[in-house]
Each structure stands twice: as C-alpha cells, then as structure tokens.
Amino acid sequence: MNQRLxxxxxxALRSIVELGSVTRAAESLNLSQSAVSWKIKRLExxxxxxxxxxxxxxLVATNEGAELLIHARRILNSHDEALALFAPSTLEGVVRLGVTEQASLPQLAPILARFARQHGNVDVQVVVEQSQALRQxxxxxxxxxxxxxxxxxxLSAEDHLLWxxxxxxxxxxxxxxxxxxxxxxxTYGPGCFYGSLAQDRLQAAGIRCKVAVQCPYSDGVLSAISAGLGIGIVAGGNIDLRVETGRAFQRSMPLPEVANVLRYSQRKHDPILQALQQMLAQALTRTPEVAGVQG
Known part of the structure; x- marks a missing residue:
C-alpha cells in the first residue's frame, strides 16, 4: 500500500467535511468537482x-473518515504554519466580528483559528449578541x-445568505x-424580534398574551418553556427534546423563515474584512445538494 498521504x-477531505459538499469544497479549493471527487475516491x-x-x-465523515481527519488537521495546520514562515500574510489590523447564538462558537472556533494561522498579524475580536443589537x-x-x-x-442587497x-x-x-x-x-429579551412576532400573531388571532420570561440564550428559553413558564418561538436548529412543537398554533398561525446572513459595515472594501468574510462564507454557507458524492 502507498503510505503517502x-x-x-x-x-480536499477536510474541505468536504467542513463545507458539507463537493461543490463548495471545489469552489474553496479552486478545483473542479470531478477533481475533488477523484481525490477522495483515490484516497478511499x-x-x-x-x-x-x-x-x-x-456530506459528512464516516467513523474512519473522522479518525483520519484528526490527523489530517494536525498535518495541514503544521504544513500551513511552516509555509507561513516563508510567505507570511501581509494583512494586519483589527476586525470586530459580531455573531448570534445561532452561529455557535464551537462551529466558528476552528474557522477563526485557521484564519489566525494564515493571518498572524490580524486580531479578530468576537462579540456574541442578538441580531438587532448587531445590526445597530x-x-x-x-x-x-x-x-x-x-x-x-x-434582507439587504448586501447581505450574504448563509442558511x-x-x-x-x-x-x-x-x-x-x-x-x-x-x-x-x-422571549430572548427586549430586542427579540421572535417575541415581537409572537405577540403580533397572537394579537391578530384575538389571543391575549404577556411576556413572562426574557432570556438572551436558547438554553434558558428552552428551560423556561420546558418548566411551563410560557411558550415561545424558537428557530428549528435550536429545538431539543425538552419542548414540543405547538402543532395547533403552527397550523393556525404559521411562522416565516429566518435567514442567517453576513453583513459588512462601511469597511466593506478593507482586504482584511474581505478575507475573513470569504472564509466564513465558504465554511458556513449551506446549499441544497443533489444526491451522490457530486453534492
């Protein structure tokens, strides 16, 4: 067996697993889909x-693929750090990044760590807040x-849709x-547009309501609902087994979709900002895929 990796x-393997598709992995690597698929088939x-x-x-890693990825990430990190010694990034400065709780830090952390390795003179400062506060x-x-x-x-015309x-x-x-x-x-607090939506829907249906609990984090919202302190609107990605979906309300007062997007400030032409936005967009954008490894 050829022992080289x-x-x-x-x-290519890391990109497919992080981005969830061959299509997006190929875009991030500036390769064709067939080239990326061939690399994975050859490795398998x-x-x-x-x-x-x-x-x-x-597309996700199998158990054995996940084991290989542990070593692959170490190899790639060391490889890229070695290259950076001889071809360091010229970018330097500070980027202030705001994220919602829906973009979990465990998901963002490896992306930001990779950005830090590639651009050692860029300081990324992260703030977790509600969407309305971030926009302000x-x-x-x-x-x-x-x-x-x-x-x-x-959404604004400048928003980049992630999912x-x-x-x-x-x-x-x-x-x-x-x-x-x-x-x-x-609700998630005074600036929670979920809470405003809930009140608008209930009042339009002739149902009296009052805000009983305000908590800025999903875990607290779900705990309060589970304990019987009230009902609430929650995004699908945050729902767990502590609560149930109110099917009667779902039918009588259907709710819209929400979009998770990236938005620039007035510094949108700054190369540092564009580099971070591109890396986040490549890693976090979710698109419907067709069946098969060409997804």
Missing part, C-alpha cells in the same frame, strides 16, 4: 475505507462584520391552549 488530498481506494457518507443534504452596532461603526439573523423578506431555517411555536410537553386564557410568552 498527499497534502492536497487531505485538504488507497486506504480501503469509505471516508465520506451522505447525511441529509450534507454595524450602523454605529462598533462592528466591522456581523453574522446576524432576520426575516428573509427584510435559512423555519421558526416554530414551542410549548411545554402536553400543553394545550385554553380559550380566553392569557398566554405567557418566553
């Missing part, structure tokens, strides 16, 4: 193992780039609406 093949044949499998709309900070110049969330119809998801009415287990009762709401 070529750098370009390991990079060399090792005698399946390394990639499809899970829903994304962009306008005020307190942030340079924000990953925020808004209704799909309200969309459905909103759901979430209720405690076994909860049912009692006619003429006042519904208690759990």
């Amino acid at each position: 070529p750098i370009d093949v390991l990079r 044949k060399q090792l005698g193992r399946d390394l990639i499998r499809r899970e829903g709309q994304r 900070s962009l306008v005020q110049g307190d942030l340079d780039l924000a990953l925020h969330q808004d209704f799909s119809h309200a 969309s998801e459905r909103l759901h009415w979430c209720v405690p287990a076994g909860w049912q609406y009692t006619p003429d009762a006042t519904v208690s709401l759990v």
